[in-house]
Amino acid sequence: MSRYFFDVHDHEFSSHDDHGRECASPDRVREIALQVLCDIAREQPLKHMHSRLGAIVRDESGEVMLTATVNLATTWVGDA
Template sequence: MSRYFFDFHALTLSIRDEEGTECANPRAVSSEAMRALCQIAGDRPDRYMGQTLNVVVRDADDHTVFTASLNLASAWFAEQEKSQAA
């Protein structure tokens, strides 16, 4: 297995992965990147609302090998908003 580093980037925060994660194949790398995005967005959705969250995956030679992004947005429909306010 190879070690990959999953760096997180958003408008308000960037975190460089210094430890890395062992992944067996490219599919495992993409799954881990997507899982990380969903977990980060789920932990603090209000913090990242209206932002695009990005994970940049590097290999052990510090080359970018994969990227993934998640746009976190929501919207009320006009009729629903009126009934919620009442």
């Protein structure tokens, strides 16, 4: 299995992954990237509303292999 590093960022912060995770397939890398972003958004949804929460996934050599984004938005409809 290869090791991948999941760096996370938004308009206010960034987090550099120094430990990484072993993944057996590209689909698993994609799944973890989206899970990480969804977990962060779930913990503080209002903080991340109307902003882009992103991840950059690097392999062991530091090459970017995948980018992922999650966007949260709401729109009031009617007299709300």
